[in-house]
Amino acid sequence: EAGVAQSPRYKIIEKRQSVAFWCNPISGHATLYWYQQILGQGPKLLIQFQNNGVVDDSQLPKDRFSAERLKGVDSTLKIQPAKLEDSAVYLCASSLVARGAPNYGYTFGSGTRLTVV
Amino acid sequence: GQQLNQSPQSMFIQEGEDVSMNCTSSSIFNTWLWYKQDPGEGPVLLIALYKAGELTSNGRLTAQFGITRKDSFLNISASIPSDVGIYFCAGRRTGNQFYFGTGTSLTVIP
Numbered sequence: 001e002a003g004v005a006q007s008p009r010y011k012i013i014e015k016r017q018s019v020a021f022w023c024n025p026i027s028g029h030a031t032l033y034w035y036q037q038i039l040g041q042g043p044k045l046l047i048q049f050q051n052n053g054v055v056d057d058s059q060l061p062k063d064r065f066s067a068e069r070l071k072g073v074d075s076t077l078k079i080q081p082a083k084l085e086d087s088a089v090y091l092c093a094s095s096l097v098a099r100g101a102p103n104y105g106y107t108f109g110s111g112t113r114l115t116v117v
Numbered sequence: 118g119q120q121l122n123q124s125p126q127s128m129f130i131q132e133g134e135d136v137s138m139n140c141t142s143s144s145i146f147n148t149w150l151w152y153k154q155d156p157g158e159g160p161v162l163l164i165a166l167y168k169a170g171e172l173t174s175n176g177r178l179t180a181q182f183g184i185t186r187k188d189s190f191l192n193i194s195a196s197i198p199s200d201v202g203i204y205f206c207a208g209r210r211t212g213n214q215f216y217f218g219t220g221t222s223l224t225v226i227p
Contacts, residue, residue, distance in 0.1 A: 004159070035217075042121070042205050042217030043160065056214055091159050106215070108152075108159030 002026065004109035006092050012115045018080040021112045025073070025094030031055075033106060034067055034077050035091040043091055049075060082116045089113050121208055121218035129224045136193040138221045140206030148209040149189040151180050153202045154220075160205055164191070196225050 005024040013019050025032050030051050035043035046065065047057040052072040060067070064083070069075040079086055093106035123140045130136060140149070148167055152160035164175050166182035166189060173180055179192045189206055203222050207215040 040220075042207075042220050044217070045214055048214060093159070106162070108161070110157070110159050113157075 004092055004094050004107055006090075006109035006112055008112055009110065010113050010115075012117060013082055015084055015116050016081040018078065019082055019114060020076050020078045021090050021092075021114075023075045023077070023092030023109060025075070025092070026107055029094035029096055029107075030072070031095045032069055032075050033093045033095075034075070035093065035108075037089045037091055037111070039088070046077070046090075079114075082114075084116050087114055087116045121206055121216055123204075123206055123218040123221050125221060126219070127222040127224070129226065130196055132196060132198060132225050132227050134196055136196055136200070136223060137190065138192075138204060138223075139188060139190045140208070140218045141188045142208055142216075143187070144208075144210060145186040146208035146210055147186075148215075149180070149182050150207040150209075150215060151178075151189070151191050152205045152207060152217075154205060155202045163204075193223075196223075198225050198227055201225050 007022050011019055032049045034046045036046050037043045046060045047067045048055040049069040052069050065079055067077045089111040091111045092109045095106045121140055121142050150165050151163045153163055154160040164173050164180040169182055169186050170184050171182040177194045181190045183189055203220045205220050206218040209215045
């Protein structure tokens, strides 16, 4: 099966600019996650979608970050305006799990490496 | 967010040696996962554990779900150069969110 697709792979922007990342999960995967991975650290969850609804966005900096999954398939993550500390790899993951069902773990995409200068 | 501590932070070993690493938490988890991340790639799932005391193998990898449910262990036997990478544990309490550990960087010297 095709994996989780993300684009772009790399992005360099100046602080205060805007940026958007795109994710296409594995076909049929209802749950989609965006993670932020700062260099030298483990991934940190930003937002979790179940189909097109938000399940958990408690760690999303909502003053500058937004995400949507309008048709329950692809998703976009936007940062506006970007700060230097937003430099990180943004990972998208998807899973088959539905609420209340056993969780067999995620499949991650290759990520988008963002550098804010 | 929940903090999972992994140790050691980094390891340098000779090819053929066995490797052990662990992950600890102050909270009880219901599921433990182990991932490997190569440079420039997303983490890839290695092993999933669902019950306290469970011991699961995947080739040369063996992982255990600690009895206290606050820790997990990963062992790699007879290491090879392609084992190089960063190993992350991830734990889940309730719901569908996994919390990731701080990572163990493994270097295998041929």
